[in-house]
Amino acid sequence: MTRVLLLGGSGQLGTAIAEGWTDCEIVAPSHDELPIEQSERLAEYLTTTRPDVLVNAAAFHDVDRCEDEEETALEVNAFSVGRAARLAAQRDVLFVTISTDYVFDGMKGSPYLESDSPNPLSFYGASKLAGERLVEAAGGRAFVVRTCGVYGSSRSASRRGTFVDRILAAGESGEPVRVVADVVASPTFAGDLAVALRKLIGTAAYGLYHAAAAGPVSWYEFAREAVRQARAEFAIEPIVAEQWKARAIRPRYSALDSAKLGQLGIGMPSWREGIAAYLAPRNS
Ligand SMILES: NC(=O)c1ccc[n+]([C@@H]2O[C@H](COP(=O)([O-])OP(=O)(O)OC[C@H]3O[C@@H](n4cnc5c(N)ncnc54)[C@H](OP(=O)(O)O)[C@@H]3O)[C@@H](O)[C@H]2O)c1
Structure with missing residues:
Protein backbone atom coordinates (compact mmCIF):
# COMPACT_ATOMS: atom_id res chain seq x y z
CA MET A 1 0.00 0.00 0.00
CA THR A 2 1.28 3.48 -0.89
CA ARG A 3 2.12 5.43 2.25
CA VAL A 4 1.51 9.18 2.08
CA LEU A 5 2.63 11.99 4.37
CA LEU A 6 0.15 14.81 3.76
CA LEU A 7 0.67 18.46 4.71
CA GLY A 8 -2.45 20.65 4.72
CA GLY A 9 -4.68 17.65 5.34
CA SER A 10 -7.46 19.76 6.90
CA GLY A 11 -7.79 22.09 3.90
CA GLN A 12 -10.10 21.67 0.90
CA LEU A 13 -7.70 19.64 -1.20
CA GLY A 14 -6.21 17.89 1.83
CA THR A 15 -9.67 16.79 2.97
CA ALA A 16 -10.49 15.46 -0.52
CA ILE A 17 -7.20 13.53 -0.57
CA ALA A 18 -7.65 12.17 2.96
CA GLU A 19 -11.18 11.02 2.10
CA GLY A 20 -10.58 9.95 -1.50
CA TRP A 21 -7.24 8.14 -1.57
CA THR A 22 -8.73 5.08 0.09
CA ASP A 23 -6.08 2.78 -1.38
CA CYS A 24 -3.33 4.73 0.42
CA GLU A 25 -2.21 4.82 4.01
CA ILE A 26 -2.30 8.51 4.90
CA VAL A 27 -0.56 10.27 7.75
CA ALA A 28 -1.82 13.85 7.98
CA PRO A 29 -0.37 15.88 10.86
CA SER A 30 -2.24 19.10 11.56
CA HIS A 31 -0.81 22.57 10.90
CA ASP A 32 -0.02 22.85 14.63
CA GLU A 33 1.67 19.45 14.76
CA LEU A 34 3.77 20.07 11.67
CA PRO A 35 4.06 23.61 10.32
CA ILE A 36 5.74 23.33 6.94
CA GLU A 37 8.29 25.97 8.01
CA GLN A 38 9.71 23.54 10.61
CA SER A 39 11.95 21.52 8.34
CA GLU A 40 13.67 19.63 11.15
CA ARG A 41 10.31 18.41 12.34
CA LEU A 42 9.38 17.45 8.79
CA ALA A 43 12.62 15.49 8.54
CA GLU A 44 11.66 13.62 11.75
CA TYR A 45 8.23 12.83 10.31
CA VAL A 63 -4.01 36.46 -1.68
CA ASP A 64 -4.65 39.90 -0.19
CA ARG A 65 -2.80 39.22 3.08
CA CYS A 66 0.21 37.97 1.12
CA GLU A 67 0.65 41.53 -0.24
CA ASP A 68 1.28 42.78 3.32
CA GLU A 69 2.94 39.67 4.75
CA GLU A 70 5.56 39.07 2.09
CA GLU A 71 8.02 37.31 4.38
CA THR A 72 5.45 34.77 5.55
CA ALA A 73 4.25 34.21 1.99
CA LEU A 74 7.81 33.55 0.80
CA GLU A 75 8.60 31.33 3.75
CA VAL A 76 5.45 29.16 3.52
CA ASN A 77 4.93 29.10 -0.25
CA ALA A 78 8.53 29.07 -1.44
CA PHE A 79 11.45 28.40 0.95
CA SER A 80 9.68 25.75 3.04
CA VAL A 81 8.41 24.03 -0.11
CA GLY A 82 11.93 23.97 -1.54
CA ARG A 83 13.32 22.51 1.70
CA ALA A 84 10.54 19.90 1.79
CA ALA A 85 11.36 18.92 -1.80
CA ARG A 86 15.06 18.57 -0.89
CA LEU A 87 14.26 16.43 2.16
CA ALA A 88 12.08 14.22 -0.04
CA ALA A 89 14.74 14.01 -2.76
CA GLN A 90 17.42 12.99 -0.22
CA ARG A 91 15.20 10.07 0.84
CA ASP A 92 13.99 9.24 -2.69
CA VAL A 93 10.44 10.09 -1.62
CA LEU A 94 8.12 11.31 -4.40
CA PHE A 95 7.19 14.96 -3.78
CA VAL A 96 3.92 16.55 -4.86
CA THR A 97 3.08 20.22 -4.41
CA ILE A 98 0.26 22.42 -5.63
CA SER A 99 0.68 25.73 -7.39
CA THR A 100 -1.68 28.27 -8.85
CA ASP A 101 -3.16 29.95 -11.92
CA TYR A 102 -2.05 33.22 -10.29
CA VAL A 103 1.47 32.68 -11.64
CA PHE A 104 -0.01 34.10 -14.89
CA ASP A 105 -0.91 37.70 -15.72
CA GLY A 106 -4.08 36.87 -17.69
CA MET A 107 -3.00 38.66 -20.85
CA LYS A 108 -3.10 35.51 -23.00
CA GLY A 109 -6.88 35.45 -23.07
CA SER A 110 -7.16 31.70 -23.65
CA PRO A 111 -6.43 28.73 -21.35
CA TYR A 112 -2.83 28.63 -20.18
CA LEU A 113 -0.48 25.76 -20.98
CA GLU A 114 2.52 24.64 -18.92
CA SER A 115 4.75 26.08 -21.67
CA ASP A 116 3.32 29.61 -21.28
CA SER A 117 5.53 32.14 -19.49
CA PRO A 118 4.45 33.03 -15.97
CA ASN A 119 4.24 36.68 -14.94
CA PRO A 120 2.58 36.91 -11.52
CA LEU A 121 0.68 40.10 -10.67
CA SER A 122 0.45 39.44 -6.93
CA PHE A 123 2.95 38.58 -4.21
CA TYR A 124 1.03 35.35 -3.62
CA GLY A 125 1.56 34.36 -7.27
CA ALA A 126 5.23 35.32 -7.10
CA SER A 127 5.77 33.30 -3.92
CA LYS A 128 4.11 30.22 -5.43
CA LEU A 129 6.20 30.57 -8.60
CA ALA A 130 9.36 30.77 -6.46
CA GLY A 131 8.19 27.56 -4.75
CA GLU A 132 7.83 25.85 -8.14
CA ARG A 133 11.37 26.85 -9.09
CA LEU A 134 12.83 25.62 -5.79
CA VAL A 135 11.14 22.24 -6.22
CA GLU A 136 12.65 21.98 -9.69
CA ALA A 137 16.07 22.89 -8.26
CA ALA A 138 15.78 20.18 -5.57
CA GLY A 139 16.19 17.67 -8.36
CA GLY A 140 14.17 14.74 -6.99
CA ARG A 141 11.13 12.93 -8.35
CA ALA A 142 8.42 15.56 -8.14
CA PHE A 143 5.08 16.73 -9.49
CA VAL A 144 4.22 20.43 -9.41
CA VAL A 145 0.52 20.77 -10.19
CA ARG A 146 -1.08 24.14 -10.87
CA THR A 147 -4.79 24.40 -10.23
CA CYS A 148 -7.42 27.13 -10.11
CA GLY A 149 -10.34 28.30 -7.95
CA VAL A 150 -10.47 25.25 -5.69
CA TYR A 151 -13.72 24.54 -3.80
CA GLY A 152 -14.59 21.57 -1.63
CA SER A 153 -15.50 20.68 1.92
CA SER A 154 -12.80 21.36 4.45
CA ARG A 155 -12.05 20.47 8.04
CA SER A 156 -10.00 23.63 8.47
CA ALA A 157 -11.33 26.09 11.03
CA SER A 158 -9.66 28.95 9.16
CA ARG A 159 -11.77 28.48 5.97
CA ARG A 160 -14.92 30.57 5.65
CA GLY A 161 -16.86 28.30 3.28
CA THR A 162 -16.47 28.04 -0.45
CA PHE A 163 -17.44 30.54 -3.14
CA VAL A 164 -20.49 28.35 -3.91
CA ASP A 165 -21.52 28.25 -0.22
CA ARG A 166 -21.19 32.00 0.12
CA ILE A 167 -23.25 32.70 -3.02
CA LEU A 168 -26.02 30.32 -1.93
CA ALA A 169 -26.06 31.59 1.66
CA ALA A 170 -26.21 35.23 0.57
CA GLY A 171 -28.90 34.65 -2.06
CA GLU A 172 -31.06 32.47 0.17
CA SER A 173 -30.94 35.05 2.97
CA GLY A 174 -32.15 37.72 0.56
CA GLU A 175 -28.91 39.68 0.33
CA PRO A 176 -28.03 41.14 -3.08
CA VAL A 177 -25.50 38.88 -4.84
CA ARG A 178 -23.00 40.49 -7.19
CA VAL A 179 -20.37 38.50 -9.05
CA VAL A 180 -17.68 39.56 -11.50
CA ALA A 181 -18.56 38.73 -15.09
CA ASP A 182 -15.28 39.79 -16.71
CA VAL A 183 -12.95 37.48 -14.74
CA VAL A 184 -12.54 34.06 -16.30
CA ALA A 185 -11.06 31.01 -14.57
CA SER A 186 -11.40 27.23 -14.27
CA PRO A 187 -13.04 26.72 -10.85
CA THR A 188 -12.07 23.22 -9.77
CA PHE A 189 -13.84 20.85 -7.40
CA ALA A 190 -11.29 19.56 -4.87
CA GLY A 191 -12.65 16.00 -5.22
CA ASP A 192 -11.90 16.01 -8.96
CA LEU A 193 -8.41 17.36 -8.34
CA ALA A 194 -7.73 14.68 -5.71
CA VAL A 195 -8.77 11.94 -8.16
CA ALA A 196 -6.46 13.32 -10.86
CA LEU A 197 -3.55 13.64 -8.42
CA ARG A 198 -3.98 10.04 -7.28
CA LYS A 199 -3.74 8.87 -10.90
CA LEU A 200 -0.80 11.17 -11.59
CA ILE A 201 1.32 9.81 -8.74
CA GLY A 202 0.83 6.36 -10.23
CA THR A 203 2.86 7.47 -13.25
CA ALA A 204 6.56 8.24 -13.53
CA ALA A 205 5.94 11.25 -15.80
CA TYR A 206 7.33 13.75 -13.26
CA GLY A 207 7.20 17.48 -13.90
CA LEU A 208 4.86 20.44 -14.13
CA TYR A 209 1.14 19.96 -14.85
CA HIS A 210 -2.05 21.97 -15.03
CA ALA A 211 -5.03 20.23 -13.40
CA ALA A 212 -8.22 22.28 -13.43
CA ALA A 213 -11.84 21.80 -14.41
CA ALA A 214 -12.33 21.65 -18.16
CA GLY A 215 -13.74 24.72 -19.86
CA PRO A 216 -13.12 28.39 -19.06
CA VAL A 217 -15.97 30.19 -17.33
CA SER A 218 -16.60 33.62 -15.82
CA TRP A 219 -17.29 33.67 -12.09
CA TYR A 220 -20.73 35.15 -12.89
CA GLU A 221 -21.64 32.25 -15.20
CA PHE A 222 -20.22 29.78 -12.69
CA ALA A 223 -22.32 31.29 -9.87
CA ARG A 224 -25.49 31.20 -12.01
CA GLU A 225 -24.94 27.53 -12.79
CA ALA A 226 -24.34 26.75 -9.09
CA VAL A 227 -27.62 28.46 -8.20
CA ARG A 228 -29.43 26.58 -10.98
CA GLN A 229 -28.02 23.22 -9.89
CA ALA A 230 -28.82 23.96 -6.22
CA ARG A 231 -32.43 24.59 -7.37
CA ALA A 232 -32.28 27.95 -5.63
CA GLU A 233 -34.15 30.93 -6.97
CA PHE A 234 -32.54 34.32 -6.73
CA ALA A 235 -30.93 36.71 -9.16
CA ILE A 236 -27.24 37.42 -9.45
CA GLU A 237 -26.08 40.81 -10.63
CA PRO A 238 -23.09 40.79 -12.97
CA ILE A 239 -20.44 43.37 -12.07
CA VAL A 240 -17.06 44.24 -13.58
CA ALA A 241 -13.77 43.64 -11.78
CA GLU A 242 -13.27 47.37 -11.10
CA GLN A 243 -16.32 47.26 -8.84
CA TRP A 244 -14.74 44.55 -6.70
CA LYS A 245 -12.07 46.23 -4.61
CA ALA A 246 -9.26 44.01 -3.37
CA ARG A 247 -5.73 44.59 -2.11
CA ALA A 248 -3.96 42.28 -4.58
CA ILE A 249 -4.19 42.47 -8.36
CA ARG A 250 -5.61 39.30 -9.87
CA PRO A 251 -5.45 38.08 -13.46
CA ARG A 252 -8.62 38.73 -15.49
CA TYR A 253 -8.19 35.46 -17.33
CA SER A 254 -6.53 32.51 -15.63
CA ALA A 255 -8.21 29.40 -17.00
CA LEU A 256 -5.81 26.48 -17.25
CA ASP A 257 -5.54 23.94 -20.04
CA SER A 258 -5.03 20.44 -18.63
CA ALA A 259 -4.24 18.79 -21.98
CA LYS A 260 -0.77 17.62 -20.81
CA LEU A 261 -2.47 15.68 -18.02
CA GLY A 262 -4.97 14.39 -20.58
CA GLN A 263 -2.10 12.94 -22.61
CA LEU A 264 -1.44 10.62 -19.65
CA GLY A 265 -5.08 9.48 -19.89
CA ILE A 266 -6.08 11.62 -16.90
CA GLY A 267 -9.06 13.74 -17.86
CA MET A 268 -10.46 16.58 -15.76
CA PRO A 269 -14.28 16.80 -15.46
CA SER A 270 -15.95 20.00 -16.66
CA TRP A 271 -16.73 22.86 -14.28
CA ARG A 272 -20.44 21.96 -14.54
CA GLU A 273 -19.70 18.39 -13.48
CA GLY A 274 -17.60 19.76 -10.62
CA ILE A 275 -20.54 21.79 -9.30
CA ALA A 276 -22.80 18.73 -9.58
CA ALA A 277 -20.36 16.59 -7.59
CA TYR A 278 -19.94 19.28 -4.93
CA LEU A 279 -23.70 19.82 -4.57
CA ALA A 280 -24.59 16.11 -4.68
CA PRO A 281 -24.86 15.75 -0.85
CA ARG A 282 -27.09 18.86 -0.66
CA ASN A 283 -29.25 17.78 -3.61
CA SER A 284 -29.71 14.17 -2.57
N1 LIG B 1 -8.18 27.59 -3.02
C1 LIG B 1 -7.93 27.99 -4.25
O1 LIG B 1 -8.75 28.67 -4.88
C2 LIG B 1 -6.63 27.62 -4.92
C3 LIG B 1 -6.40 28.03 -6.26
C4 LIG B 1 -5.20 27.66 -6.86
C5 LIG B 1 -4.25 26.94 -6.15
N2 LIG B 1 -4.49 26.61 -4.86
C6 LIG B 1 -3.48 25.85 -4.13
O2 LIG B 1 -4.03 24.59 -3.81
C7 LIG B 1 -3.46 24.11 -2.58
C8 LIG B 1 -4.57 23.65 -1.65
O3 LIG B 1 -5.44 24.76 -1.42
P1 LIG B 1 -6.75 24.61 -0.51
O4 LIG B 1 -7.79 25.49 -1.11
O5 LIG B 1 -7.02 23.20 -0.21
O6 LIG B 1 -6.22 25.33 0.83
P2 LIG B 1 -6.95 25.49 2.25
O7 LIG B 1 -8.31 24.91 2.21
O8 LIG B 1 -6.80 26.89 2.69
O9 LIG B 1 -6.04 24.58 3.18
C9 LIG B 1 -4.75 24.92 3.48
C10 LIG B 1 -4.23 23.88 4.44
O10 LIG B 1 -2.87 24.17 4.74
C11 LIG B 1 -2.72 24.24 6.16
N3 LIG B 1 -1.64 25.19 6.41
C12 LIG B 1 -1.65 26.52 6.20
N4 LIG B 1 -0.45 27.04 6.50
C13 LIG B 1 0.33 26.00 6.91
C14 LIG B 1 1.66 25.90 7.35
N5 LIG B 1 2.44 26.97 7.46
N6 LIG B 1 2.15 24.67 7.68
C15 LIG B 1 1.35 23.57 7.61
N7 LIG B 1 0.07 23.62 7.21
C16 LIG B 1 -0.43 24.82 6.86
C17 LIG B 1 -4.07 24.67 6.68
O11 LIG B 1 -4.23 24.34 8.04
P3 LIG B 1 -5.00 25.37 9.03
O12 LIG B 1 -6.30 25.70 8.34
O13 LIG B 1 -5.15 24.59 10.28
O14 LIG B 1 -4.12 26.57 9.14
C18 LIG B 1 -4.98 23.83 5.77
O15 LIG B 1 -5.00 22.49 6.23
C19 LIG B 1 -2.59 25.25 -2.07
O16 LIG B 1 -1.26 25.03 -2.47
C20 LIG B 1 -3.10 26.48 -2.81
O17 LIG B 1 -2.09 27.46 -2.98
C21 LIG B 1 -5.67 26.91 -4.23
Whole structure:
Protein backbone atom coordinates (compact mmCIF):
# COMPACT_ATOMS: atom_id res chain seq x y z
CA MET A 1 0.00 0.00 0.00
CA THR A 2 1.28 3.48 -0.89
CA ARG A 3 2.12 5.43 2.25
CA VAL A 4 1.51 9.18 2.08
CA LEU A 5 2.63 11.99 4.37
CA LEU A 6 0.15 14.81 3.76
CA LEU A 7 0.67 18.46 4.71
CA GLY A 8 -2.45 20.65 4.72
CA GLY A 9 -4.68 17.65 5.34
CA SER A 10 -7.46 19.76 6.90
CA GLY A 11 -7.79 22.09 3.90
CA GLN A 12 -10.10 21.67 0.90
CA LEU A 13 -7.70 19.64 -1.20
CA GLY A 14 -6.21 17.89 1.83
CA THR A 15 -9.67 16.79 2.97
CA ALA A 16 -10.49 15.46 -0.52
CA ILE A 17 -7.20 13.53 -0.57
CA ALA A 18 -7.65 12.17 2.96
CA GLU A 19 -11.18 11.02 2.10
CA GLY A 20 -10.58 9.95 -1.50
CA TRP A 21 -7.24 8.14 -1.57
CA THR A 22 -8.73 5.08 0.09
CA ASP A 23 -6.08 2.78 -1.38
CA CYS A 24 -3.33 4.73 0.42
CA GLU A 25 -2.21 4.82 4.01
CA ILE A 26 -2.30 8.51 4.90
CA VAL A 27 -0.56 10.27 7.75
CA ALA A 28 -1.82 13.85 7.98
CA PRO A 29 -0.37 15.88 10.86
CA SER A 30 -2.24 19.10 11.56
CA HIS A 31 -0.81 22.57 10.90
CA ASP A 32 -0.02 22.85 14.63
CA GLU A 33 1.67 19.45 14.76
CA LEU A 34 3.77 20.07 11.67
CA PRO A 35 4.06 23.61 10.32
CA ILE A 36 5.74 23.33 6.94
CA GLU A 37 8.29 25.97 8.01
CA GLN A 38 9.71 23.54 10.61
CA SER A 39 11.95 21.52 8.34
CA GLU A 40 13.67 19.63 11.15
CA ARG A 41 10.31 18.41 12.34
CA LEU A 42 9.38 17.45 8.79
CA ALA A 43 12.62 15.49 8.54
CA GLU A 44 11.66 13.62 11.75
CA TYR A 45 8.23 12.83 10.31
CA LEU A 46 9.84 11.53 7.12
CA THR A 47 12.11 9.30 9.19
CA THR A 48 9.38 7.92 11.42
CA THR A 49 6.59 7.52 8.85
CA ARG A 50 8.82 6.47 5.90
CA PRO A 51 6.29 7.57 3.25
CA ASP A 52 6.44 6.73 -0.43
CA VAL A 53 4.96 10.14 -1.23
CA LEU A 54 5.10 13.54 0.48
CA VAL A 55 2.12 15.67 -0.61
CA ASN A 56 2.13 19.37 0.16
CA ALA A 57 -1.42 20.71 0.07
CA ALA A 58 -0.55 23.44 2.61
CA ALA A 59 -0.12 27.05 1.58
CA PHE A 60 -0.48 30.63 2.71
CA HIS A 61 -3.01 31.56 0.09
CA ASP A 62 -4.90 34.52 1.44
CA VAL A 63 -4.01 36.46 -1.68
CA ASP A 64 -4.65 39.90 -0.19
CA ARG A 65 -2.80 39.22 3.08
CA CYS A 66 0.21 37.97 1.12
CA GLU A 67 0.65 41.53 -0.24
CA ASP A 68 1.28 42.78 3.32
CA GLU A 69 2.94 39.67 4.75
CA GLU A 70 5.56 39.07 2.09
CA GLU A 71 8.02 37.31 4.38
CA THR A 72 5.45 34.77 5.55
CA ALA A 73 4.25 34.21 1.99
CA LEU A 74 7.81 33.55 0.80
CA GLU A 75 8.60 31.33 3.75
CA VAL A 76 5.45 29.16 3.52
CA ASN A 77 4.93 29.10 -0.25
CA ALA A 78 8.53 29.07 -1.44
CA PHE A 79 11.45 28.40 0.95
CA SER A 80 9.68 25.75 3.04
CA VAL A 81 8.41 24.03 -0.11
CA GLY A 82 11.93 23.97 -1.54
CA ARG A 83 13.32 22.51 1.70
CA ALA A 84 10.54 19.90 1.79
CA ALA A 85 11.36 18.92 -1.80
CA ARG A 86 15.06 18.57 -0.89
CA LEU A 87 14.26 16.43 2.16
CA ALA A 88 12.08 14.22 -0.04
CA ALA A 89 14.74 14.01 -2.76
CA GLN A 90 17.42 12.99 -0.22
CA ARG A 91 15.20 10.07 0.84
CA ASP A 92 13.99 9.24 -2.69
CA VAL A 93 10.44 10.09 -1.62
CA LEU A 94 8.12 11.31 -4.40
CA PHE A 95 7.19 14.96 -3.78
CA VAL A 96 3.92 16.55 -4.86
CA THR A 97 3.08 20.22 -4.41
CA ILE A 98 0.26 22.42 -5.63
CA SER A 99 0.68 25.73 -7.39
CA THR A 100 -1.68 28.27 -8.85
CA ASP A 101 -3.16 29.95 -11.92
CA TYR A 102 -2.05 33.22 -10.29
CA VAL A 103 1.47 32.68 -11.64
CA PHE A 104 -0.01 34.10 -14.89
CA ASP A 105 -0.91 37.70 -15.72
CA GLY A 106 -4.08 36.87 -17.69
CA MET A 107 -3.00 38.66 -20.85
CA LYS A 108 -3.10 35.51 -23.00
CA GLY A 109 -6.88 35.45 -23.07
CA SER A 110 -7.16 31.70 -23.65
CA PRO A 111 -6.43 28.73 -21.35
CA TYR A 112 -2.83 28.63 -20.18
CA LEU A 113 -0.48 25.76 -20.98
CA GLU A 114 2.52 24.64 -18.92
CA SER A 115 4.75 26.08 -21.67
CA ASP A 116 3.32 29.61 -21.28
CA SER A 117 5.53 32.14 -19.49
CA PRO A 118 4.45 33.03 -15.97
CA ASN A 119 4.24 36.68 -14.94
CA PRO A 120 2.58 36.91 -11.52
CA LEU A 121 0.68 40.10 -10.67
CA SER A 122 0.45 39.44 -6.93
CA PHE A 123 2.95 38.58 -4.21
CA TYR A 124 1.03 35.35 -3.62
CA GLY A 125 1.56 34.36 -7.27
CA ALA A 126 5.23 35.32 -7.10
CA SER A 127 5.77 33.30 -3.92
CA LYS A 128 4.11 30.22 -5.43
CA LEU A 129 6.20 30.57 -8.60
CA ALA A 130 9.36 30.77 -6.46
CA GLY A 131 8.19 27.56 -4.75
CA GLU A 132 7.83 25.85 -8.14
CA ARG A 133 11.37 26.85 -9.09
CA LEU A 134 12.83 25.62 -5.79
CA VAL A 135 11.14 22.24 -6.22
CA GLU A 136 12.65 21.98 -9.69
CA ALA A 137 16.07 22.89 -8.26
CA ALA A 138 15.78 20.18 -5.57
CA GLY A 139 16.19 17.67 -8.36
CA GLY A 140 14.17 14.74 -6.99
CA ARG A 141 11.13 12.93 -8.35
CA ALA A 142 8.42 15.56 -8.14
CA PHE A 143 5.08 16.73 -9.49
CA VAL A 144 4.22 20.43 -9.41
CA VAL A 145 0.52 20.77 -10.19
CA ARG A 146 -1.08 24.14 -10.87
CA THR A 147 -4.79 24.40 -10.23
CA CYS A 148 -7.42 27.13 -10.11
CA GLY A 149 -10.34 28.30 -7.95
CA VAL A 150 -10.47 25.25 -5.69
CA TYR A 151 -13.72 24.54 -3.80
CA GLY A 152 -14.59 21.57 -1.63
CA SER A 153 -15.50 20.68 1.92
CA SER A 154 -12.80 21.36 4.45
CA ARG A 155 -12.05 20.47 8.04
CA SER A 156 -10.00 23.63 8.47
CA ALA A 157 -11.33 26.09 11.03
CA SER A 158 -9.66 28.95 9.16
CA ARG A 159 -11.77 28.48 5.97
CA ARG A 160 -14.92 30.57 5.65
CA GLY A 161 -16.86 28.30 3.28
CA THR A 162 -16.47 28.04 -0.45
CA PHE A 163 -17.44 30.54 -3.14
CA VAL A 164 -20.49 28.35 -3.91
CA ASP A 165 -21.52 28.25 -0.22
CA ARG A 166 -21.19 32.00 0.12
CA ILE A 167 -23.25 32.70 -3.02
CA LEU A 168 -26.02 30.32 -1.93
CA ALA A 169 -26.06 31.59 1.66
CA ALA A 170 -26.21 35.23 0.57
CA GLY A 171 -28.90 34.65 -2.06
CA GLU A 172 -31.06 32.47 0.17
CA SER A 173 -30.94 35.05 2.97
CA GLY A 174 -32.15 37.72 0.56
CA GLU A 175 -28.91 39.68 0.33
CA PRO A 176 -28.03 41.14 -3.08
CA VAL A 177 -25.50 38.88 -4.84
CA ARG A 178 -23.00 40.49 -7.19
CA VAL A 179 -20.37 38.50 -9.05
CA VAL A 180 -17.68 39.56 -11.50
CA ALA A 181 -18.56 38.73 -15.09
CA ASP A 182 -15.28 39.79 -16.71
CA VAL A 183 -12.95 37.48 -14.74
CA VAL A 184 -12.54 34.06 -16.30
CA ALA A 185 -11.06 31.01 -14.57
CA SER A 186 -11.40 27.23 -14.27
CA PRO A 187 -13.04 26.72 -10.85
CA THR A 188 -12.07 23.22 -9.77
CA PHE A 189 -13.84 20.85 -7.40
CA ALA A 190 -11.29 19.56 -4.87
CA GLY A 191 -12.65 16.00 -5.22
CA ASP A 192 -11.90 16.01 -8.96
CA LEU A 193 -8.41 17.36 -8.34
CA ALA A 194 -7.73 14.68 -5.71
CA VAL A 195 -8.77 11.94 -8.16
CA ALA A 196 -6.46 13.32 -10.86
CA LEU A 197 -3.55 13.64 -8.42
CA ARG A 198 -3.98 10.04 -7.28
CA LYS A 199 -3.74 8.87 -10.90
CA LEU A 200 -0.80 11.17 -11.59
CA ILE A 201 1.32 9.81 -8.74
CA GLY A 202 0.83 6.36 -10.23
CA THR A 203 2.86 7.47 -13.25
CA ALA A 204 6.56 8.24 -13.53
CA ALA A 205 5.94 11.25 -15.80
CA TYR A 206 7.33 13.75 -13.26
CA GLY A 207 7.20 17.48 -13.90
CA LEU A 208 4.86 20.44 -14.13
CA TYR A 209 1.14 19.96 -14.85
CA HIS A 210 -2.05 21.97 -15.03
CA ALA A 211 -5.03 20.23 -13.40
CA ALA A 212 -8.22 22.28 -13.43
CA ALA A 213 -11.84 21.80 -14.41
CA ALA A 214 -12.33 21.65 -18.16
CA GLY A 215 -13.74 24.72 -19.86
CA PRO A 216 -13.12 28.39 -19.06
CA VAL A 217 -15.97 30.19 -17.33
CA SER A 218 -16.60 33.62 -15.82
CA TRP A 219 -17.29 33.67 -12.09
CA TYR A 220 -20.73 35.15 -12.89
CA GLU A 221 -21.64 32.25 -15.20
CA PHE A 222 -20.22 29.78 -12.69
CA ALA A 223 -22.32 31.29 -9.87
CA ARG A 224 -25.49 31.20 -12.01
CA GLU A 225 -24.94 27.53 -12.79
CA ALA A 226 -24.34 26.75 -9.09
CA VAL A 227 -27.62 28.46 -8.20
CA ARG A 228 -29.43 26.58 -10.98
CA GLN A 229 -28.02 23.22 -9.89
CA ALA A 230 -28.82 23.96 -6.22
CA ARG A 231 -32.43 24.59 -7.37
CA ALA A 232 -32.28 27.95 -5.63
CA GLU A 233 -34.15 30.93 -6.97
CA PHE A 234 -32.54 34.32 -6.73
CA ALA A 235 -30.93 36.71 -9.16
CA ILE A 236 -27.24 37.42 -9.45
CA GLU A 237 -26.08 40.81 -10.63
CA PRO A 238 -23.09 40.79 -12.97
CA ILE A 239 -20.44 43.37 -12.07
CA VAL A 240 -17.06 44.24 -13.58
CA ALA A 241 -13.77 43.64 -11.78
CA GLU A 242 -13.27 47.37 -11.10
CA GLN A 243 -16.32 47.26 -8.84
CA TRP A 244 -14.74 44.55 -6.70
CA LYS A 245 -12.07 46.23 -4.61
CA ALA A 246 -9.26 44.01 -3.37
CA ARG A 247 -5.73 44.59 -2.11
CA ALA A 248 -3.96 42.28 -4.58
CA ILE A 249 -4.19 42.47 -8.36
CA ARG A 250 -5.61 39.30 -9.87
CA PRO A 251 -5.45 38.08 -13.46
CA ARG A 252 -8.62 38.73 -15.49
CA TYR A 253 -8.19 35.46 -17.33
CA SER A 254 -6.53 32.51 -15.63
CA ALA A 255 -8.21 29.40 -17.00
CA LEU A 256 -5.81 26.48 -17.25
CA ASP A 257 -5.54 23.94 -20.04
CA SER A 258 -5.03 20.44 -18.63
CA ALA A 259 -4.24 18.79 -21.98
CA LYS A 260 -0.77 17.62 -20.81
CA LEU A 261 -2.47 15.68 -18.02
CA GLY A 262 -4.97 14.39 -20.58
CA GLN A 263 -2.10 12.94 -22.61
CA LEU A 264 -1.44 10.62 -19.65
CA GLY A 265 -5.08 9.48 -19.89
CA ILE A 266 -6.08 11.62 -16.90
CA GLY A 267 -9.06 13.74 -17.86
CA MET A 268 -10.46 16.58 -15.76
CA PRO A 269 -14.28 16.80 -15.46
CA SER A 270 -15.95 20.00 -16.66
CA TRP A 271 -16.73 22.86 -14.28
CA ARG A 272 -20.44 21.96 -14.54
CA GLU A 273 -19.70 18.39 -13.48
CA GLY A 274 -17.60 19.76 -10.62
CA ILE A 275 -20.54 21.79 -9.30
CA ALA A 276 -22.80 18.73 -9.58
CA ALA A 277 -20.36 16.59 -7.59
CA TYR A 278 -19.94 19.28 -4.93
CA LEU A 279 -23.70 19.82 -4.57
CA ALA A 280 -24.59 16.11 -4.68
CA PRO A 281 -24.86 15.75 -0.85
CA ARG A 282 -27.09 18.86 -0.66
CA ASN A 283 -29.25 17.78 -3.61
CA SER A 284 -29.71 14.17 -2.57
N1 LIG B 1 -8.18 27.59 -3.02
C1 LIG B 1 -7.93 27.99 -4.25
O1 LIG B 1 -8.75 28.67 -4.88
C2 LIG B 1 -6.63 27.62 -4.92
C3 LIG B 1 -6.40 28.03 -6.26
C4 LIG B 1 -5.20 27.66 -6.86
C5 LIG B 1 -4.25 26.94 -6.15
N2 LIG B 1 -4.49 26.61 -4.86
C6 LIG B 1 -3.48 25.85 -4.13
O2 LIG B 1 -4.03 24.59 -3.81
C7 LIG B 1 -3.46 24.11 -2.58
C8 LIG B 1 -4.57 23.65 -1.65
O3 LIG B 1 -5.44 24.76 -1.42
P1 LIG B 1 -6.75 24.61 -0.51
O4 LIG B 1 -7.79 25.49 -1.11
O5 LIG B 1 -7.02 23.20 -0.21
O6 LIG B 1 -6.22 25.33 0.83
P2 LIG B 1 -6.95 25.49 2.25
O7 LIG B 1 -8.31 24.91 2.21
O8 LIG B 1 -6.80 26.89 2.69
O9 LIG B 1 -6.04 24.58 3.18
C9 LIG B 1 -4.75 24.92 3.48
C10 LIG B 1 -4.23 23.88 4.44
O10 LIG B 1 -2.87 24.17 4.74
C11 LIG B 1 -2.72 24.24 6.16
N3 LIG B 1 -1.64 25.19 6.41
C12 LIG B 1 -1.65 26.52 6.20
N4 LIG B 1 -0.45 27.04 6.50
C13 LIG B 1 0.33 26.00 6.91
C14 LIG B 1 1.66 25.90 7.35
N5 LIG B 1 2.44 26.97 7.46
N6 LIG B 1 2.15 24.67 7.68
C15 LIG B 1 1.35 23.57 7.61
N7 LIG B 1 0.07 23.62 7.21
C16 LIG B 1 -0.43 24.82 6.86
C17 LIG B 1 -4.07 24.67 6.68
O11 LIG B 1 -4.23 24.34 8.04
P3 LIG B 1 -5.00 25.37 9.03
O12 LIG B 1 -6.30 25.70 8.34
O13 LIG B 1 -5.15 24.59 10.28
O14 LIG B 1 -4.12 26.57 9.14
C18 LIG B 1 -4.98 23.83 5.77
O15 LIG B 1 -5.00 22.49 6.23
C19 LIG B 1 -2.59 25.25 -2.07
O16 LIG B 1 -1.26 25.03 -2.47
C20 LIG B 1 -3.10 26.48 -2.81
O17 LIG B 1 -2.09 27.46 -2.98
C21 LIG B 1 -5.67 26.91 -4.23
